[in-house]
Amino acid sequence: MDVVASEVARLRGSVTIQAEREQGTEIRIHIPLTSMIEQILLLRAGTETIALTQGPVETVININPEDLQEQEERYLVAFENDWLPALPLHRLLGCPPGADPQTAVILRCGDTRVALLVEKIESQREAVIRPLGPLFHNHPFISSATLRGDGNVVFALDASRLHAAWREHPSGADRPLEKRTEISEAAVLWAEDSISVRKLAHHFLEGAGVSGDTAVDGREALDRLRSGQYRVLITDLEMPRMHGYELLHAVRNDPQLKEIPVIICSSRGSEKHRQLAQQSGASGYLTKPFTQEAVIAALEAVLPEL
Structure with missing residues (x-):
């Protein structure tokens, strides 16, 4: 019950237990309406797994090589005697491709259909979907997340944002952000105590072709920096054990670390x-x-210092 109580508290809910002798025990779990239990698909592409709520899913089909066409870096997939625009999930996430796509998830928004190309569907299950708030307000296709059984955060695709991106840029909605060669070899350490922000940071760095790791607080970040493998530090301010300014002070007063560019990341x-x-x-x-x-702009601004 400690695990259950901890997870419910994280969702800003509550657990009440009422027991009566020889009658049994009643356990009530209250979760706010901002958290929703939905049917989701866990989709696999390259090294990433991402969730998709089943509401906008019309159907899922297996695809053969002859069902897929590439025209000027755009993909089309055959479906019901038509060719639908297709978005490869690995390009959308900016991660390296794995196996060739074997599955197309057909999404419908109004009278528009788009196919999402994935390597496989890992599972279908119920999950608590939690909005991510203003941090992801401007993200092109992510607005919520869920937790796997092992405690790892899995971001959830927002199908309406996918459709909006495709309608606005039909020739480039499936292209990842262009990678800058000047930052592709910059090993970055990102100190942040929020697990969702760490996940987003790792996703953004990987999508830009940047080698990066994360640390849960300033103390861990300082220990990692002393390994000598990082060229840039990005740090939150409010963290346990050692906050951002303490970390910055420690870096600037360490003869081996003082030249490392430090970017503050704060609300x-x-x-x-x-x-x-x-x-x-x-x-x-x-x-x-x-x-x-x-x-990327923040990294490019400090790279001349390296």
């Missing part, structure tokens, strides 16, 4: 906080919620 976006970070020795500033483009 405090005022000019006062930016100036404080600069005066404390920060090389750059990234405001939450952030986009992949903002992360």
